[in-house]
Amino acid sequence: MVKASFKKYVLRFKKPSGTSRGILTEKPSWFIFLTDDLNPGVTGIGECSPLGGLSIDSRPDFEKMLTFVCSNIENFIHPSEIFDDYPSIGFGVETAFLDYIKGGEKILFPSAFTEGKDSISINGLIWMGNFESMRIQIIEKIESGFSCIKLKIGAFNFEDELKLLRSIRNEFSAAQIEIRVDANGAFKPEEALEKLKRLSEFQIHSIEQPIRQGQWERMAQLCKNSPIPIALDEELIGIAESDKKQKLLEEIKSQFIILKPSLLGGFKVAEEWIKLASEKSIGWWITSALESNIGLNAIAQWTYTLGNKIPQGLGTGQLYLNNFECPLNIDNGRLFFGPNEKWDLKALIS
Numbered sequence: 001m002v003k004a005s006f007k008k009y010v011l012r013f014k015k016p017s018g019t020s021r022g023i024l025t026e027k028p029s030w031f032i033f034l035t036d037d038l039n040p041g042v043t044g045i046g047e048c049s050p051l052g053g054l055s056i057d058s059r060p061d062f063e064k065m066l067t068f069v070c071s072n073i074e075n076f077i078h079p080s081e082i083f084d085d086y087p088s089i090g091f092g093v094e095t096a097f098l099d100y101i102k103g104g105e106k107i108l109f110p111s112a113f114t115e116g117k118d119s120i121s122i123n124g125l126i127w128m129g130n131f132e133s134m135r136i137q138i139i140e141k142i143e144s145g146f147s148c149i150k151l152k153i154g155a156f157n158f159e160d161e162l163k164l165l166r167s168i169r170n171e172f173s174a175a176q177i178e179i180r181v182d183a184n185g186a187f188k189p190e191e192a193l194e195k196l197k198r199l200s201e202f203q204i205h206s207i208e209q210p211i212r213q214g215q216w217e218r219m220a221q222l223c224k225n226s227p228i229p230i231a232l233d234e235e236l237i238g239i240a241e242s243d244k245k246q247k248l249l250e251e252i253k254s255q256f257i258i259l260k261p262s263l264l265g266g267f268k269v270a271e272e273w274i275k276l277a278s279e280k281s282i283g284w285w286i287t288s289a290l291e292s293n294i295g296l297n298a299i300a301q302w303t304y305t306l307g308n309k310i311p312q313g314l315g316t317g318q319l320y321l322n323n324f325e326c327p328l329n330i331d332n333g334r335l336f337f338g339p340n341e342k343w344d345l346k347a348l349i350s
Contacts, residue, residue: 001036001037001074002034002035002036002073002074002100003034003035003036003037003073004032004033004034004069004070004071004073004096005032005033005070006030006031006032006033006048006066006067006070007030007031007033007348008028008029008030008031008063009028009029009030009031009292009347009348010026010027010028010029011026011027011028011029011290011292011319011320011322011323012025012026012320012321012322013025013026013027013319013320013321014318014319014320014321024290027049027051027290027320029047029048029049029291029292029295030047030048030049030062030063030066030092031045031046031047031048031092031294031348032045032046032047032048032066032069032070032092032093032096033045033096034046034073034096034097034099034100036100041104042100042103042104043100043104044096044097044098044099044100044101044104045095045096045099045104045106045294045345045348046091046092046093046094046095046096046097046098046099046294046295046298047091047092047095047262047291047292047294047295047298048066048088048089048091048092048262049088049091049092049262049289049290049291049292049295050062050088050262050263051262051263051289051290054234054237054263055087055088055237055262055263056085056087056237056238057085057086057087057088057089062086062089065082065086065089066089069082069086069089069093073093076093077097079094079265079266079268079269081240083265083266084240084265087237087262087263087264087265087266087269088262088263090265090266090269091261091262091264091265091266091267091295093266094266094267094268095108095266095295095298098298099298106294106297106326106343107301108297108298108301108302109301109302109304109305111301111304111305112304113300113301113304113337114301114304114337114339115339116336116337116338116339116340118304119334119335119336119337120300120303120304120312120314120334120335121148121309121310121311121312121333121334122146122148122311122312122313122314122315122330122333122334122335123146123148123149123150123178123180123311123312123313123315124141124142124144124146124148124149124150124315124333125149125150125152125313125315125316126138126141126149126150126151126152127152128152128153128154128155128156129156130156130160131160131163131164134151134164135164135167138151138164138168142172142177144332144333145331145332145333145334146177146333147176147177147178147311147333148177148178148179148180148205148311148333149168149177149178149179149180150179150180150181150182150313151164151165151179151180151181151182152181152182152184153181153182153183153186154183154184154185154186154187155186158195162198162199162201162202165179165199165202165204166201166202168202169202169203173203174203178205178311179202179203179204179205180204180205180206180207180208180231181199181204181206181207181208182207182208182209182233183207183208183209183210183211184208184209184233184234185209185210185211185212185213185234186210187210187211188211189211189215189218192210192211192222193222193225193226195210196210196222196226196227196228197227199228200227200228204228205229206228206229206230206231206255206256207226207228207229207230207231208230208231208232208233208258209231209232209233209234209235210222210226210230212234213234213235213237214235216248216251216252217251219232219235219252219254220251220252220253223252223253223254223255224253229255229256230254230255230256231254231255231256231257231258232248232252232254232256232257232258233257233258233260233287235248235252235254236248236257236258236259236264236273237260237263237264240265240269242272242276245272245273245276246276249276249277249280249282250280253280253282254282255282255283256282256283256284256285257273257277257282257283257284258284258285258286258287258313259273259274259284259285259286259287260286260287260288260289261286261289261299261302262288262289262291262295262299263289267302270286274306283310284308285308285310285311285312285313286299286302286303286306286308286312286313286314287312287313287314288313288314288316290316290319291316292320292323292324293317293323293324293325293326293328294324294326294345296314296316296317296328297326297327297328297337299314300314300328300335300337301337311333312335314335315330315335317330318330322347324343324344324345324347324348325342325343325344326341326343326344327339327340327341327342327343329341
């Protein structure tokens with residue numbers, strides 16, 4: 001009989017990282033371990049990685065629910081409605097079972113990617129900060145080979161953010177560097193369109209979540225009138241029923257959606273969003289949600305199987321001081337998997 005347990009592990013940022021929701025210095029994750037006395041030596045590991053202030057399951061009873069799930073793990077081999085309210089646990093359980101079934105080697109989706117024969121194009125993430133700190137980040141990303149950068153905006157002076165974008169475009173054309181921006185819902189609805197018009201001067205690829213989620217009518221108007229394509233991100237979180245997903249996509253009519261499996265409930269849930277979006281000619285890409293390398297590894301392997309060639313948001317593995325050594329590497333704006341490289345999970349398993 002498969003047994004489950006879990007452990008909390010606090011990831012520490014190399015340097016404070018800013019978003020419109022605040023400054024991040026650490027990030028807790030919970031790891032599910034699956035074992036079976038009849039299959040000694042094999043342990044499946046999955047990561048439950050809620051984000052405070054964003055995940056619907058970032059709540060006081062999180063560990064209580066995780067304890068319940070681990071105590072009754074045989075009932076959760078297949079997706080369960082209980083994970084509608086605890087999507088990061090759903091993701092952790094799904095990936096733990098995938099890892100266990102495949103022998104506990106962290107190869108959940110074998111492919112040319114895990115064989116080291118192919119890689120995934122990713123964007124370079126620029127965290128919020130003052131003008132100079134963001135400028136330095138941008139230079140570092142471009143010099144290291146990224147052709148797509150994503151800037152977190154919305155928490156500081158808008159004129160400074162425009163100045164920063166202008167400095168990029170003065171040196172690099174849209175053909176040379178693709179710019180995505182993420183407002184994390186920071187714009188006020190009444191000022192959002194004017195800000196989008198001003199941002200459009202810089203040939204922005206897309207903007208994520210310009211206004212706070214839950215304002216469908218206002219977001220629909222923005223998507224209709226914006227000179228910049230809009231991508232929904234936070235808007236998808238907490239939408240569990242298929243008919244409501246369909247309704248959201250039909251009413252808002254965004255140009256893109258962004259999928260974070262940790263915050264949506266796992267791969268099967270994300271694949272349903274992809275199917276519904278594709279039917280409406282809505283583009284999409286995959287983004288990690290500040291998981292450790294364990295969660296990132298699972299998401300990257302799955303993402304490769306989807307065949308989406310545009311840059312994905314999977315460059316977060318280098319953010320932490322105490323992340324786990326793993327076969328994932330970034331080079332020249334692409335994510336690689338080294339099949340001969342080893343995992344080091346002593347800090348988690350000890």
